[in-house]
Amino acid sequence: MADTKQVTVTAVSDEVGGVAADLARASLALARRFSAGGTMWCASPNWPFHAHHVAVEFVHPVIMGKRALPAVTVPPAADMVASLRASVVPGDIVLVLADADDPAVVETMRRGAAWGVETVWIGAGGRRPEPGSANHVIWLDTENALQASELFVRIYHLLWELTHVCFEHPGLLKPEPECTDEVCITCSDEGRPAEVVSVDGDEALVRTPDGHEHIDVSLIDPPAPGDLVLVHAGFAITAPTQPGRPV
Amino acid sequence: MPETTDFLYPFIEGDETDSGTLLEDLARSAEGKWLQSSALREATLTQSAAQVHATATAMAERFQAGGRLFTFGNGGSATDAEAVAHLYTQPPWGRALPARSLAEDQAVMTALGNDVGFDLVFSRQLIAHGRAHDIAMGFSTSGNSENLMRAFAEARKQGMLTVGLSGYDGGRMAAEGTPVAECLVARSDSVHRIQESQAALNHALWAAVQEALASSS
Structure with a gap:
């Protein structure tokens, strides 16, 4: 018994360092998108229960009086790219819990910029998504599948909690100001x-x-x-x- | 949420433009909650160690007798039920075991909810599927859900092993006269922190079941 217990009762608190700042940035981005009318699409090909859990958190808050927010689960059996291509509109959010090498997720995230959606990729393990493959990558170093699964629950609970803190700051939820600089590469149809x-x-x-x-x-x-x-x-x-x- | 950051920004309302302070505050809040979650996890696992062992031993006996695991819950707890069924049937290591979430089939859930009422959505399924050697495992943060209590009562009537995961002070699932034989409680008043510790309990329980099966075969 003692040995078995040690398999799962490992210290988990050290992981928070970089994750906390990533969670903060992602939460503010989510609050901005929701404030502008965006919908959050949640998907997890291997762990559909995590996607369901994220969606229900946002749609039906556990704390009375908090806003119900539009969040949807992408059916696990669906062709993720085709399903999202048909459904998302610019301003939406695509949140995925998946390994770094999940081909459907890689294909989905690559399309985020063309679709005009904010992408959030939550996962764990030594192999991380390629730099720049999502707007927000919230990643745990652990290779232990059970530990990762537990910490995913923490991560999306905190994402919900922090997103609602952001709603208390309406001044920070306004759209980013339009770039008017004539030589700005971002706005100059560079690509x-x-x-x-x-x-x-x-x-x-x-x-x-x-x-x-x-x-x-x-x-x-x-x-x-x-x-x-x-x-x-x-x-x-x-x-x-x-x-x-x-x- | 108990934390409100309004006091940090006494003059802002809609005029706040610098997000730097908020981001720092959010990250600090995340760290604090993370540590709270870790502390509750350790406390829950420590307090529940003997009960986890006893429950796992009883579950292993049921599995060896050909029993199956049925899991159920509402909302986020329904997803926990789904996660546990997934863990038992497709384990990262050890022996795959028969398990199913009763909340997963939307045709059955909506048929029962519409025709006989939501209080009976799980108990009716146990009437159809249950056998004496099976295990009924229900998840709730309050411990008070009526449809869980009905399901536990039906399971008990059939001779199934009843296991509950609850929060707060355990609620009805842990009260006197409960049909729940083993109720594991994550003692907190935060729904989120309770669910996070229940996830740890699920994993500890699963690992102990695997250990019990390995040592008895």
Whole structure:
């Protein structure tokens, strides 16, 4: 018995260091998105119960008087990319609990910028998601599956608690000011992410956070629906990306 | 939530523009709650050690006799029921054991809720599935959910082993005359911290069941 107990009764409190700051930033981002009318889409291919738990926390708060917030579970049997592509609108949140190498999750997160959604990736283990693969990565170092599962519950409980603290600060929930600097790379159409909806010869219909638009794809290899491209001045300027290939 | 940060920002309302202070405050709050959760976890596991051992031994006997584990709960506790069924059937190590969450089938849940009422959604399923060697395990933070009490009563009637995970002071699940044979309690008045310690209890209990099965085979 003593040995068995030690398997699970291991110290867990040291993990909080970096996680606390990541949780703070993610909570403020969630509060901003919710305040602007966003919906949170929760998915966990391997642990659907965690996704269900996150959604029910936000929809039906355990503390009376707290706002019910729109959160939805992506059905575990669904094609995650197809399901979310059909459902999300710019301003939404996609929160995923998954390993770093889950292919459906990698594909989903890569599309976050083109869909205009805030992405949150919660997971554990020595292998972390590639840098920049989500807006918020909240990661635990533990390789112990049971310990990770326990701490995931803590993490999404805290995410809910901190998000509601942010609602007490309405001044900080306003949209980020528009960039008006003429040489600002972010705003200068330098290369906006887009997802191809359909292709007709040298022209393609693509989806961006600003809506659908027609672009010229004659400068790149012919893309297929679902491919990600970068758009500059009405032209696709990068070849379609494949899973595992750098964007 | 007991913590409100209003007192730190006496003159802000809608005019606050610098998020740096709030982010620092949120991170500090997260650290504090994290440590509270760890402390409750250790206290709960320490206080429950003997009961976890006894419960696991009884559960292992049921599994060896061909018994199955049925789990149930409402809301977040329904997801705990799902997590436990997942852990027993698809364990990270050890022996896979038959387990199922009664809250998972939405056709059954909505049929029963609509036709006979929500108080009976779990007990009715135990009437259909239960056998004397089985185990009924219910999760609640208050320990007072009527549909859990009905399910435990039905399980007890059938001779099943009844196991409950509760919070606060245990509630009805731990009160005198309860149909719950073994009620493990995470003693806190925060629903979130209770659920976090219940997750630890679930894992300790599962590991002890595996240990009991390994040492008896």
